[in-house]
Amino acid sequence: MDREGSGRRRRGGRWLPVAAALLAGVMVGATFVGLGGRRPAQVAMADLPARVVAAQRTLTSLAAEVSLVERNWHPGVPERVLAGRLRYRAPESLALELVDRTVYPSAAWVRNDVTLVVTGDRWWTRAPRGCPVEAQPACTPRTPRVRLVERREPFADATPVPLDLVTPVRSFTPAAAPVPLGTGRVGGRAAVGVATTAAQVAPLLAGLAPAGNLRAFHPSDPVELWLDEQALVPLALRVTVAGGGERQRWAAAHGYPDRPGQVVLELTLRRVTLNRPLEAGAFPPPPSGASAEDAGFRDQPAAAAAGTTATPGAVVPEPAWLPSGFRPYRSGAVGGARGPRVTVRTWTDGRAWVKVRATGDWPGGRLFGDLGPLVRPLGLGAGVAYASEDGGRVAVHGVAVDLVVSGSLAPSDLARVAASLPVAGRPVPDGWAEAATATLPEARAANPGLLRPRDPAGFAPPAVRVDGEVVTLAYAGPGSRGFLLVQAPGTRLTPPLDADARGVGVRGSDGRWSAERGQLEWVEAGRAFDLRSATLSLEELLAIAASLEPA
């Protein structure tokens, strides 16, 4: 390698990114708006979340070619190109196969070939194991990891089907309506575009990385998403590097050479066909010899799960209301050996689904159904239910039975399903994690120095929980907005749980913000404060912190 040659390369290296960016811009622009197509027009899109939720019910199958361009995954590999196919058959069969076509610097780099196949009760993946970017390429094992799970519960969280790749229901909540970009054509199909953020489309982005080692994106990164105008299937997605010092610092911490405005991910679906029969072999079987994990779900006839035949454990009663067109899907039971026996029933009309899980053996301590730390009570006629912060789960604590309703419907519809169950919901017992155990005056009397937000606009008075010297205030607001404020004695924060923990100024102190957890922590006057929310931004949490005053 001669010096002159190096110099040429360096000079070329200065211009190459410019030229590449120009070319990429031209290509992406053409892809998104369609060469020669009509100019995007602004359209009203306030109802898009509802349309996406509704559109899933019309989708029975999808086939598409997928191309993926990822940038800055590693300084030595500025761009990776993957291509493959996506197949979907309602309600939960999906195959995503990506072949890595990147030209790597050497054979030492392991290709990120990824396969994910779900066919109802079976889920399997094959992909390389990830490892720290800095330690690439040596740290990646050359043999991909194959994971096979059988006897999978329908719509199981642990072995998820990335259904947001097909219809991005979870990426659009009523609380966060996207900004319209207009209409255009993508891959020959009429498309509607929205501007959103990586945080909002996280479920969709997560669907691209069921395994393997794709790069991370900052929650604030702008995302341009183009959906099929009729079916609202994602046709193209582009993630751009956000500006600002915090974003730059995050990139530096990850070792990503990101530049503000740079496009770091482009996903495009081409040759999309909808609602047509899929080819044979659309959902390939797992590699022979792969050892299977037993997820423990045992299918049963719906009659058994509904309790119309003699079966042990709790039964799932029939909801009096389901959206029109919903029909029974899989049902059965899981657990029972050492934990509670849980009966499961599901319904679907295609892509959309509802699941009800029930148990008569719940040991208590917290609500059945993994609702998370912040729940909000819902009036259900004469009884009460509890919704998770995002409204995606509704739990009912009944007499001798605990239930949870989940699904891809709007939160209001899930609550309606729960309300139609013939179970009278009771308030959670005082000892459970979700119970309010005190009033604010009682908490204040027991904990002098207790602080509370000054009239948080739009939030109801808090539920108060006192555990010794630890006081938790839970605020529920409109839609899915809510936050928790936990105060405990302490003069120093614990070591950080996250690599991305960021220092922020809070009430004149050095505090810590974890975007991954939605958690703001600081220490003040001998008390450690923990302000958490899955739905409020850092700025909103800082404003709440700033408003704290003696309770």
Next chain:
Amino acid sequence: MTGGPGGRAAFARGLRLGAAAVLGLALGAGVAFGLQRPPSRSGAERAGPSATSRVAAGGSATLPTRPATAPADRVLLAWTPGRLPAGLAGRVRRAPGVRAVTVVKGGRLDLAASADADGRAVDRPPRGMTIPLEAIAFDPATYTGFLPASARAAFRGLVPTEALLGATSARLRHLGPGGRLRLAGGRRLTVAGVVDDALVGAAEVAVSRAGGRAVGLTRDRYALLAYRGGRAAVAGAVRRALPGGLPVRLRGPGETPFFRAGDAVLPQAMVKERFGEFAWRPAGGGFVQDSAWQAANLAAVRVPILGRVRCNRVLLPALAGAMRELEQHNLAGLVDPAAFAGCWNSRLTRSGSGVSRHAWGAAVDLNVAGNPTGLASAQDPRLVEVMERWGFTWGGRWLIPDPAHFEYLRLPAG
């Protein structure tokens, strides 16, 4: 460090400004730690009022509650697994915006005995055994620039045969100024003062660089940088200064309770506060611990899912609680009892740079078969969530991922 009067002036300015920013380290620094309750046994009380006398002579052992930070000055901690690569400080120091750099050496000192200022024996490990202490060695010329002005004298005046104790260490040791530490090999250190944990990265013992050479503290463990301008640029400079393939952790004020290497876990002094302090001796490639400590602190009991485990008594309720919750929620399948690699194990860390928390019986390795060190996690997120709620920190987020490892961090939440 700098090339001339201008450079020296700039350096000094950097030190001054850096010091102001580093005062943030001291903010909120107290004797008690985090959300934990202090131990009922107060070593500080036994050490008496003389515990801070040397420091008081140089200013005040009680730090200001609010630092006089200058907005233009910032501080960054940088550490890499095992040790910092040679020459890092010199390369980073030349980076634009970097005003000052100090490299802190660290390692283990083996305490053979100690005595208080009046000569009364305090630590008397069993014959042939020593007490492992986490120690740092600082460069007085550069490190003091990162300290509040009130604390600098105590650090600058330290002679090679003297040491400073962190506040938690002093409580553990029941020692104050004038106390004596006798190390394995016969070296002796006199306790010159007791300082806030934040000033010594929560180390148990701090000595000057010259003192460190004498006692074998030669491993560069972490660097502190004072800088102006954007953090991303400095972080990038640090990364470029590292050899390829070496991950680095960077932390700013507020992001971690102590500027130290391995900041995701409790410092050793705080581990000792909760799990006790043992003496040990090398044996057969590992270590044999004081049997009295073992009898007092370890217990072998049956817990759900895992069966019989031998752990520290303090850890057992949290471990049993987490396993019980998994079982009650039908998540027992997330833990493979056959791939449980144990809890108590008297050994050093893999890098050899410190004492493994397994030596206290304060950590467990779960599902080791599918979760080798260095690779991304194959743990189910629900297992991680339950373990974290029960007070464990998870190695899957570490700089070198150790996804099988769960280690005590705090009392269970809620």
